[in-house]
Amino acid sequence: MSKKTIILAQVFISFSMALSMSGIMGFIALGADVLAVWPRSFIIAWPIAFVVSQILTPLSFKLANMLTAEPRAA
Known part of the structure; x- marks a missing residue:
């Protein structure tokens, strides 16, 4: 993946996570x-x-990648 694609994806992901988490946690703390x-x-x-x-x-x-790496053949 290109660096530009990764950064754009992080913009979208951080937007949606910040929006949903600030709303959910705010609702838990403050209600309506x-x-x-x-x-x-x-x-x-x-x-x-x-x-x-x-x-x-x-x-x-x-x-x-470390956790899913295939064992190397000897």
Whole structure:
């Protein structure tokens, strides 16, 4: 995959995760009152989620590859 595709995918993933998690966790904490604070929470959460995804994506792929690697033939 190209670097451009990976970054664009991370924009979409971080957007959807920040939107859903800020809404879900806000609803758990505040109930229906979440609608008053959700936009601000999302605006703060999205850039954080994007930066964290830039760090964790390569590490996650390395770990997944390590755990699913075929044993080498001797």
